[in-house]
Amino acid sequence: MRHIRIFDTTLRDGEQSPGVALSLDQKLEIAHALARLNVDIIEAGFPVSGALEFEAVRRIASEVKGPVIAALARTATLDIDRAAKALEKAEKPRIHVFTSASKIHLEHMLRKTEEEVLEMADEMVRYARRYVDDVEFSAQDVMRADWEFVKRLYEVAIEAGATTINIPDTTGYGTPSEYGALIRRIRDEVVRGRDVVISTHTHDDLGLATANALAGIENGAGQVECTINGIGERAGNTALEEVVMALYVRRDYYQAYTQINTREIYRVSRLVERHTGMPVPPNKAIVGDNAFAHESGIHQDGVIKHRATYEIMDAELIGRRPAVLVLGKHSGRAAFKKALEDLGYAFPEEKLSQLFRRFKEIAERKGPLSSDELMALVESEEPTAHFFELAHVQFFSGSGLLPTATVRVRTPQGEKTATATGDGPVDAVFKAIQEVIGFRPELETYRVEAITGSTEALGQVTVRLRHGEFQAVGVGVSPDIVEASALAFLDAAGRLASGRATRHPPTLEEVQKELG
Ligand SMILES: CC(=O)SCCNC(=O)CCNC(=O)[C@H](O)C(C)(C)COP(=O)(O)OP(=O)(O)OC[C@H]1O[C@@H](n2cnc3c(N)ncnc32)[C@H](O)[C@@H]1OP(=O)(O)O
Ligand SMILES: CC(C)C(=O)C(=O)O
Numbered sequence: 001m002r003h004i005r006i007f008d009t010t011l012r013d014g015e016q017s018p019g020v021a022l023s024l025d026q027k028l029e030i031a032h033a034l035a036r037l038n039v040d041i042i043e044a045g046f047p048v049s050g051a052l053e054f055e056a057v058r059r060i061a062s063e064v065k066g067p068v069i070a071a072l073a074r075t076a077t078l079d080i081d082r083a084a085k086a087l088e089k090a091e092k093p094r095i096h097v098f099t100s101a102s103k104i105h106l107e108h109m110l111r112k113t114e115e116e117v118l119e120m121a122d123e124m125v126r127y128a129r130r131y132v133d134d135v136e137f138s139a140q141d142v143m144r145a146d147w148e149f150v151k152r153l154y155e156v157a158i159e160a161g162a163t164t165i166n167i168p169d170t171t172g173y174g175t176p177s178e179y180g181a182l183i184r185r186i187r188d189e190v191v192r193g194r195d196v197v198i199s200t201h202t203h204d205d206l207g208l209a210t211a212n213a214l215a216g217i218e219n220g221a222g223q224v225e226c227t228i229n230g231i232g233e234r235a236g237n238t239a240l241e242e243v244v245m246a247l248y249v250r251r252d253y254y255q256a257y258t259q260i261n262t263r264e265i266y267r268v269s270r271l272v273e274r275h276t277g278m279p280v281p282p283n284k285a286i287v288g289d290n291a292f293a294h295e296s297g298i299h300q301d302g303v304i305k306h307r308a309t310y311e312i313m314d315a316e317l318i319g320r321r322p323a324v325l326v327l328g329k330h331s332g333r334a335a336f337k338k339a340l341e342d343l344g345y346a347f348p349e350e351k352l353s354q355l356f357r358r359f360k361e362i363a364e365r366k367g368p369l370s371s372d373e374l375m376a377l378v379e380s381e382e383p384t385a386h387f388f389e390l391a392h393v394q395f396f397s398g399s400g401l402l403p404t405a406t407v408r409v410r411t412p413q414g415e416k417t418a419t420a421t422g423d424g425p426v427d428a429v430f431k432a433i434q435e436v437i438g439f440r441p442e443l444e445t446y447r448v449e450a451i452t453g454s455t456e457a458l459g460q461v462t463v464r465l466r467h468g469e470f471q472a473v474g475v476g477v478s479p480d481i482v483e484a485s486a487l488a489f490l491d492a493a494g495r496l497a498s499g500r501a502t503r504h505p506p507t508l509e510e511v512q513k514e515l516g
């Protein structure tokens with residue numbers, strides 16, 4: 001098995017994502033998280049580009065231990081001087097010198113001839129080697145460049161002392177077979193057995209970044225440049241989590257491994273999402289919300305019978321909770337039954353079919369149901385006659401006023417009225433209801449949703465109450481949220497009072513108490 005080095009460039013190419021500007025503290029926090037992930041190299045930034053960037057690289061170099069810390073530099077002495085200065089305290093510093101290889105870059109961007117670029121590459125790699133032993137060399141846009149020039153350029157860089165040669169498909173133009181062939185050619189015709197690591201750097205303009213990186217590995221690359229969540233210039237870079245998990249899950253095929261602590265992947269992904277403000281799409285491989293969720297009945301049935309029927313890796317492996325079954329319009333009986341069992345219900349087949357039909361009708365109209373909604377569905381199918389009925393609710397609140405509510409409720413013992421104050425109108429209403437019904441269930445969850453999308457939207461309130469060892473869910477709907485809350489509370493309290501509640505699973509403390 002070959003070791004593939006993971007070069008993380010979230011803090012450099014990743015931060016080049018339009019609109020992203022990380023603070024010093026955010027960069028440091030991400031760098032520490034990358035060290036816990038055990039990446040081999042952290043590209044901490046491009047020091048010449050600004051004072052904050054310089055300081056971030058300097059702090060990361062002095063504080064983050066473990067990985068090699070790399071800093072980017074153009075083929076210019078000032079860039080290399082700044083990179084070297086920022087890396088002064090690094091245990092394992094690397095200077096990453098880059099130029100360009102394609103005609104279009106040379107003519108229109110660098111405005112240099114091939115000979116001038118060769119000379120700059122030679123001089124600047126040598127210059128960087130005066131500061132550090134570990135120098136990486138890249139030539140942008142290799143995929144669109146002429147092979148003869150690419151060959152000469154990388155040959156010059158190796159002769160000048162580059163220890164890693166990176167082959168960027170800067171514009172995301174290559175296909176996997178082309179990029180793979182290019183890496184193979186670099187290995188056979190440029191590196192020729194010398195002790196130089198070949199690195200991939202692929203962009204996702206055609207959605208091929210990960211496929212291209214893997215093709216590079218198959219053809220001799222020993223380092224992959226990538227970012228968390230695949231962020232980066234334009235459509236982004238190769239996603240670290242994708243390449244790492246592809247190498248792990250298909251180690252039989254690639255015969256290669258990384259040293260990544262995969263259980264940290266999800267945590268770092270969330271951190272980068274939060275700090276960059278770039279949301280991870282739900283269908284994103286490995287780290288998206290749906291990556292380990294199943295809604296289709298056939299898949300759910302398979303997963304319940306044997307996880308591996310529809311899962312090629314365990315969610316826990318990347319630090320996520322186990323796969324979830326989403327109960328929606330595509331779900332089948334098996335998943336529905338399992339969800340009810342998980343909530344503590346067991347029904348005969350006939351009753352289950354009746355509940356399942358009702359569930360399908362609702363899910364087709366409103367989308368997936370949460371477990372509270374499922375409980376409400378089951379309980380609303382019980383013989384109901386409301387035990388407590390709201391006759392009247394009145395409340396007032398406002399700035400400088402003590403929120404106060406009065407409720408009148410029809411109970412089996414007749415109509416009762418109570419007034420209470422609270423932290424807000426809903427709290428005051430709940431306290432007044434507790435007075436009226438004569439017991440004090442604990443509010444475990446409270447959720448408000450708009451049922452329709454306009455300003456006169458109907459509000460749906462779902463509460464879960466607990467009393468002793470019983471719990472019940474109640475739902476209330478009204479254009480007035482406070483009234484919907486009163487209805488929901490009375491619905492759940494009625495279930496508790498009339499013995500139509502479920503026994504809740506014991507808490508850890510209760511089990512410990514029972515066991516003495
Ligand atoms: C593919 C990549 O990701 S490359 C990295 C890209 N990242 C960034 O650009 C982010 C940080 N960049 C910056 O802050 C700024 O662009 C700086 C500080 C680097 C340079 O700023 P400025 O001096 O204002 O130059 P500006 O950005 O307008 O133009 C880039 C200059 O660098 C030159 N250049 C580009 N690449 C290289 C290179 N590899 N080697 C030498 N010079 C280069 C360009 O030809 C241009 O030079 P010119 O001004 O003589 O025409
Ligand atoms: C600086 C280089 C490696 C780069 O990011 C690219 O070419 O995409």
Ligand SMILES: [Mg+2]
Pocket residue numbers: 013168170201203233
């Ligand atoms: Mg790039």
